[in-house]
Amino acid sequence: MTDFPFDTIGFDLDGTLVDTAPDLCGAVNHALVQVGRAPVTPEVTRQMIGGGTRAMLTRAFERTGGMVGDGEFTTAYDTLLAYYEQNTSQHSAPYPGLLAALDQLAASGSKLAVVTNKMERFARKLLDELGMSARFACILGGDTLGPGRAKPARDMIDEALRQCGGTRFAMVGDASFDVRAARAAGVPCVVYALGYHDMPVAELGADAVIEHFDELVPSLEVLARSR
Template sequence: MSEFPFRIVGFDLDGTLVDSALDLAPAVNHALLAAGRDAVSLETTRSLIGGGARRMLERALEVTGGPVEAPHFEDLHAALLEHYTANIAANTRPYEGCLDALDILAGHGCQLAVVTNKAEDLARKLIEELGLTSRFASIMGGDTLGRERAKPAPDMIHETIARCGGGHFAMVGDSTFDVKAAKNASVPAVAFSFGYHDVPPEELGADVLIHHFNELVPALARF
């Protein structure tokens, strides 16, 4: 059997490894209620996710009446985070086939990593509550290196590669943040047709677009 082409595989978190909208939606609506706005649907929330909690809240305010002044926004952001932190894994689960794919990649000798724009403390809390921490050699959040270095900048990918000791890296995600970060880091990008897209999946520009976790390892093996 030929050697697997990647030593490190990095994953986005929300919308890639886990379906977290059922816990993010109530947190968003908690903040919107505090702002005197109408709640948004679960499907609308799925379209708001990406870029971290602040960007998600900004989008939620945009679609329910427009932005608010900075001091009020910070209060709303704090309310969202408080609600979400208290309920972070109430309904969030890994996508079907995710754990099997991670096991197979580990069996190929891959180091697995999380590269998310979610705040690192929240990412680690969610991963720990789901019992997944031991699977990952590195977990980086959007604030780990500073927000200016979060995806789509390449910095988080470069740092992940360094933390994992170097080697060929592939990025797996569901949004332009993931694909652009991969391109900026000059590494391959695999995207899922499910998840939380900021553009139609076919327009993400990934090297490969797949539709289920059972397609991931074969897709990576073909590089």
């Protein structure tokens, strides 16, 4: 039994655990160039991440001239996935202070879970290549549970609790998908202010906002006392 107020902590991946935008930008641009579109910058890519790869590519097309037909989109999507599978972690890295915060939570007895809309095979590959997979009791991707069950649905939070054997969950993320899933599950959500946001941080409705992972454990302790 953990002494920490939350026995299970779920983490989003892109923009929360790991700054993946440089590698995602490379994959998006590879797909865009193949169909004659202009590339986007890493900063623009950060604004497009969230909701899974299809959503990211859709936003990329909208940013560079408008949506394409289904056939062209499928070709570009497959091109993006193939490129990303070969270039998953070349320039991606965990955020400052993240690993120390994970160590602190693990030492408290809390189990850690990855709850991401990224496809599970890419989430596992990324975490394996960064040497982070062993830190997590479960890794759930947007396709793990099937259609309609990714964030902002609560299903992955429920499944993370089931796999971790916990009863007291907190979510850590960076976007509305994380906050809405937490709300649906009736659990608190901490937002990382330097992540990838689909709306202004102040409008996300998070229970707490941190600017460095040194703040995570104290913020969770404060949230536990207020609930």
